Amino acid sequence: MKLVKITILSIVIIIVGIISISYVTTESNMIEEIEENPSEQINQLIEWDSDKLFKVLVDPNDIILFEGKSVPLKATYGLKSELKEIYDEIGVFDQEIKPLVIIPTFTASAYAPFGFYDYYNERCGEECLTTKIISEDKLDYKSSANGVKILNLLGYDSITDLELHKNPNILNDYKKLLFYIMNMFQKLCLMH
Numbered sequence: 001m002k003l004v005k006i007t008i009l010s011i012v013i014i015i016v017g018i019i020s021i022s023y024v025t026t027e028s029n030m031i032e033e034i035e036e037n038p039s040e041q042i043n044q045l046i047e048w049d050s051d052k053l054f055k056v057l058v059d060p061n062d063i064i065l066f067e068g069k070s071v072p073l074k075a076t077y078g079l080k081s082e083l084k085e086i087y088d089e090i091g092v093f094d095q096e097i098k099p100l101v102i103i104p105t106f107t108a109s110a111y112a113p114f115g116f117y118d119y120y121n122e123r124c125g126e127e128c129l130t131t132k133i134i135s136e137d138k139l140d141y142k143s144s145a146n147g148v149k150i151l152n153l154l155g156y157d158s159i160t161d162l163e164l165h166k167n168p169n170i171l172n173d174y175k176k177l178l179f180y181i182m183n184m185f186q187k188l189c190l191m192h
Helices: 002-021 027-036 081-090 105-111 116-120 145-153 161-166 168-173
Strands: 055-058 063-066 069-072 076-078 100-103 157-160 177-182 186-191
Touching (some): 076 145, 100 168, 105 161, 157 161
Parallel strands (some): 100 177
Antiparallel strands (some): 055 076, 063 069, 177 186
């Protein structure tokens, strides 16, 4: 049963990765969605690509036109009531001791503009070796922000790697850790 849960969770994370890269629709579809709800304020969220495993909600102000298609820059996620059984199977809502997700703010900072990887790729000088660590709310797809949001929806506890660095003893409260690691491809490592 444990292996099945890990497999399903891995599939969900892969789906979330695909969702975060493939939010593409035609501009006319986006305009139709907004025209159907003209009384809504511009800062209200609209549902985006509703045939996915999770509700994907987007602020119209966060949508850009890229190569002729509308693409959201960021999204908020929600659970669908009709998929409660699936969420119960892959979530950890009722577990007394939940896995802890480590949010990769150090990695995200290294990949951010004028971060370590810009220095490594010779896009900037030594000034890129000292950068501010970005906050959790500034994460983007490069640091699996969507995956973190989904895991939080499914009941997983989370902490940034900066918070962990400041308080490593918090690991004593957990039996399982989930890390997101950025390489050429994102991968999930489950540590027991």
